Every structure is written in structure tokens, then in C-alpha cells.
Amino acid sequence: MERGEGAARKAGEPILEIRDLVKHYPLTQGIVFRKQIGAVKAVDGVSFDLHKGETLGIVGESGCGKSTVAKMLVGLEQPTSGQILYQGEDITRLSGRALKAVRRNIQMVFQDPYTSLNPRMTVGDIVGEPYEIHPEVAPKGERRKKVQDLLDVVGLNPEYINRYPHQFSGGQRQRIGIARGLALRPEIIVADEPVSALDVSVQAQVVNLLEQLQDEFDLSYVFIAHDLSVVRHISDRVAVMYLGRLAEIGTDAQIYEHPTHPYTQALLSAVPVPDPEARDRRGRILLAGDVPSPADPPSGCRFRTRCWKAQALCAEVVPPLEVPERFRDSEGPERHDSACHFAAERDAVGSEQDERGGCPA
Amino acid sequence: MTQNDHQPRTDEAAPPTAGRPGLLDVRDLRVEFRTRDGIAQAVNGVDLAVTAGQTLAVLGESGSGKSVTAQAVMGILDSPPGFVTGGEILFQGRDLLKLGKEERRKVRGAKMAMIFQDALSSLNPVLSVGAQLGEMYTVHEGLSRKAARGKAVELMQRVGIPAAEARVSDYPHQFSGGMRQRIMIAMALALEPDLIIADEPTTALDVTVQAQVMDLLAELQREFTMGLILITHDLGVVADVADTIAVMYAGRIVETSPVHQLYKAPAHPYTRGLLDSIPRVDLKGQQLYAIKGLPPNLTAIPPGCPFNPRCPLARDICRTDLPPLYEVAPGRASACHFWKETLDGAR
């Protein structure tokens, strides 16, 4: 079945504009007199747009700040600074009823179908819980019916409404989480690793469901995952995150076929390809060392401690996320935002030897 | 509860690696869990073979019996409720199931070792990594504390932990996920075993770290010509490192094959379903293929072929007759009545 053309969707107005979003968690010491000795810079200046009906994928290594961005988008965390513009209005400054009205439109689906559902609540209670906070959406008498409709939409038997989470498989539990996310008829769904805990065949069922719902309800998705092939499948655009910042952002083809940031190139090269014939022509970039601590990130470019192209400039000047100068006159897919002073496409992957990245720690 | 595996194994079920000297030969292994909800038949007649220097990947969805098979081979099955109810585990010619507790313990650790998915919970949080690595030598080889510590540092260097000397006294939580997995590998390697069983060694890791860890494993395996059983459900990792593959479904091997052949043309509809479920660039914009339905309840495995309720090729015989492992080609076998059609591309 063909799905709607991504390009057509993207043309729309941005429904969400993220500007310079920052989240620092204070690091404190002492028990009686807690004094701040630093901060975990979980998210440190992230900007992007989300368009109506679009899926924006966010990828990056564990701890780079993906979930923190997600939580700020849905209001589970308050940003340290920065703006989240929903239809032009900064929702980080709203409060009370105005905030509640906006929040309804941005919902979250969580990662782990095994732990994110309360084991003592029935499926009906779980899916209908958002109506407790927003009773205006569904008067009490209609809730049961609404919940059953939602179960039907996500492909679960409406008769299961009184069952408990443990009576469902992983894929079914993830569907329950999705039904709950849909309860308030949001325009935007932020899905944080919605399929990561699932087997490949169950994962396919859930991804298909998300796409089908998107077409049906014209939803916009922020889709976070570390499986790069799933992200590519579902996303119109992809943002690559590293240590609290975006390294690169563009359409799926720009990022996957023409990455210009060294980190994106390393990340993509490390993805195992499900084809044994490809074993010897992969041109893998092996990154040395670990991701630095977000409490003490490197100066300048955050990737420089592992980057094989790093030069003195990289330690001094933060590379801005923009179309690199050398590509500004080009028309090709290499023309997209990349936060690297020396952004360049990789030479033909495969002919070369494995490159060794970073300093041999 | 359904008992559907009394049928005698047919002659067609030739062990796929017949003729080669085996390091490990598992034959018709059966494991059940006696639980309150009934008897869960977790492993129902599994055959596996690994030779020295070879990597066998065991693939299959969650709950298909991969870990339980590994635990039975290692002799660390949770028992009760788990019981080995049949089969042989021939390791270097000896049936491990016939060994006494003490002998079994000697084999484990010295001759075969296991790497677990979650390094943090399998390392002791209150012992330094140096002490844990050193223990392998003090207990198994009778080395002094000091000598063992030296060995621990060597091992840490061997698996690429920077500044090993300085970090040998650190505790597991002080290392990153990738480094902890390296320490697990170091521990498994300590006594230079002949066989390593790695149960989802990289599932909890990022792709860049996963690549480092898999590379390390492959390198060490070559160096020591170890046999490696790699349990995973990542079809990408399997394509990268495996020599042969065994696909499990509902406690059975449903297909075994050299890696290249299997990816080119699977001989079992379940394998085909797995391969078809992988997102592919050229199919972007279309629905992903998804195997319909759910894995069977192991306390009530359907009669006939356990895959029949989900199989697009199922016919009447599939609902009554359990398919044996048919030899498809030398070194290839499929437990499907219609393996020929499947091999020819029927879906």
C-alpha cells in the first residue's frame, strides 16, 4: 500500500518550532547544605521545526539527550531555557488553562511496553486516564465507548477493556500505549523508542500501525529510536544528536545517502547490514573511546574527542548547525544543515580500508 | 497441554554438520518448565553443532527458547522449575548431561564460558572488576592474589580498556556500558575456553559500541580458534559475523543453514517472514511486511507444525503432522513440509 507523499506533507507550516532548547540538571553535593557543583548538560541548544503531517526522526547514542528533548516537548520537563513554539506561541511561557489546552495536542508514547503501563490498572483505565485530566474531551458516560473505539483503532479487541497489561504480549502492550497517546486526539505524537523493545516482526506491526494512524488523523510525529533502519523507514526528515546538540539534520535521503558530518558517517557505517554479501565492503569507521560526560562536554565541537578530522579550530569554535559554506551554492542533497567546520561527503564507501577514528585512548 | 512431539525422528533429519568433528553437538535437547500454569515446553528437540573456530548464530523471536538452550548447555538452568527431559549435550566427545556436579562446574569456566546480555547485572556490584577477573585465576588455577591481579590487568588490556592498570580497582558501575561488556568478555576469556556462548552480547549497546564489541569478539575468536554461539535477534549482526545460522521457533530449530544461503533464499516460511520484516530502503513508503499473529503459548503448542496458525503457506497436513528437519542441501535443513516451495520463493 502506498502512503502519502512525504514531500507534500513537509510543505506545510511548522506546527512546532523548537528554538535553542536547553536542559541542565544541577549536580549537587552535600546532604544538609546542598550546593551546586556543576550541571549535566543533557540538552544544550537544540533547534528544529516539525511540520504538519510530518515525521521527524531523532537518532543518536545513549545519553545524548533524546528523551530529555521528548520530555520537554510534552511538558514532563521544564526547559532551562529556550522556546517551544506551538502554532507560533511559546508554550514554555504558558500556564494554567492555556497550557492545558495546548498540552492536549502534544502526547507521548513511551519506550518500554513492559514497564510504562501500571500493572494494577485495567486496559480501560490506562487508555482512559487522560480523560481524567481533560474531562471536557469525553464526558464520563461516553468514556467506555471512546476507549473501546480507541482499542479498535489500534487493532486490539475492544472486549479486552477489562484485562490487565500482563495479559498482553509486548506488541499488544505497545498498542495500548499508542491508544492512550491517541485518547485526546492530539495533533502531535512524540514517540520515544516505541519499538525498541520489540522483535523485528512485532516491530513491523507497530510501525505499520503508526503510519496508518498518521494518514488517518494527519498526525505529526517526533520519532525517537536507535534503530537507524526503522527511523529511515518512517521518517521524512532525520535529526542526528550528539552529546546534547544536533550534529546534522535533513531529509532521510540527505542524511542516509549524503551525510556530511563525521559523527553521522561513523554512526551509519556501524549499522550492521542484514546482507552477508556486504561484509567485506562496508568501509566501517570505528570510533575510539567513549562519549564524554555531558557534565563536562568538550569545548568547541562536542564530537572532537572522537573525530578523526578534528583540528585546532574545532576546540575553539562551536560549529553552527547550518548549511556548510562549501555547499551553499550547490543544488544537490549534500546541501543541508550540518554542524561541522569541515563538513564533507565521505569518499565512495567500500573501496577504502576501515578508518580509525579518534585518538587511541 | 499438548504433546505433539512423540513422532519418531525421520531419517531425513540428518544433523546438518554430519561428518565434521564437533566441538559441541547438541542432540534432541528437551527442556521444560514446570509452572503453576502448566508445563511450558521451552525446548523441544534441539540439534546444534559448533566446530572450533566457527560462529553459529541462534536466531528467533522472544521466548523461542534461545536462552534456555544456552543455559542447558552451560549447566546453569534455573532448576526447578526448569528440567532437561531428554537429549545429549556432547562437548568434546563427552555427554555433559552425564557428568556429576563437580565435573560439570570444572568444564564451565575453564572450557566453556558465557557472556550475558546485561553486563551490569551479571557483574558483582560490590567487587572491583580486578577482583572479579582475578577470581577466575585464584579459584580455577590456584594463582596467588597478586599474580591474579597482574593477569586481570593483562586481560583488561587485551579487551581494550584504556589505563587498565589504573582502573583495575574500579567497580562495575564506574564503567560505561560498552566497557562493562568488554569486562564480561575478558572474564569469559580468562581461562581460554574452547567455546563461548554469547547471549545477546550487544543488544543493550549503541551501534557504534556494538561494532567495537563484535569486532573484539571476532578478533579474539580467531586468535584462540574458539567456537562461538551467538544468540541474537538482530539479523544485521548475524549477517556480519555468523558462519552458520540456526533459527528457532517455539523451542525447535526450524532452519539451519550456512549464512549466505539462508539470506539468499530461506527454506522455512518463518525465516522468510523475519527477513521480509526488515525495513528496506527501496520499500520506503510502503507498509512493512509483518508476520501475522502471535508466538504460541508454550503450555499449549498447536498440533502439527507449531508455526501453522501464522504461516501463509499452511495446508491441511501442517495442522496434523509435525514436520521433521528435512535436509535441503548439504549442511542445510528445514522443518517445513513445503521447504521446496519456500526455497523457490513461495510466500
Ligand SMILES: Nc1ncnc2c1ncn2[C@@H]1O[C@H](COP(=O)(O)OP(=O)(O)OP(=O)(O)O)[C@@H](O)[C@H]1O
Ligand atoms: N533527572 C535527571 N537528572 C540528572 N541527569 C539526567 C536526568 N535525566 C537525564 N539525565 C542525563 O541527561 C543525559 C541525557 O539523557 P537522556 O535520557 O535524554 O538520553 P537519551 O538520548 O534518551 O538516551 P537513551 O538512548 O539511553 O534513552 C544523560 O547523561 C542522563 O544521564
Ligand SMILES: Nc1ncnc2c1ncn2[C@@H]1O[C@H](COP(=O)(O)OP(=O)(O)OP(=O)(O)O)[C@@H](O)[C@H]1O
Ligand atoms: N525460570 C523460568 N521459569 C519458567 N519459565 C521460563 C523460565 N525461563 C524461561 N522460561 C520460559 O521458557 C521460554 C523460553 O525462554 P527463553 O528465555 O529461552 O527465550 P529467548 O528465546 O531467549 O527469548 P528472548 O529473545 O526474549 O531472550 C519462555 O516462554 C520463558 O517464559
Ligand code: SF4
Ligand atoms: S567540527 Fe571538527 S571535530 Fe567537529 S565534527 Fe567537524 S571536523 Fe570533527
Ligand code: SF4
Ligand atoms: S510445515 Fe506448513 S505451517 Fe509449517 S512452516 Fe511449513 S508450510 Fe508453514
Ligand SMILES: [Mg+2]
Ligand atoms: Mg532515551
Ligand SMILES: [Mg+2]
Ligand atoms: Mg534470551
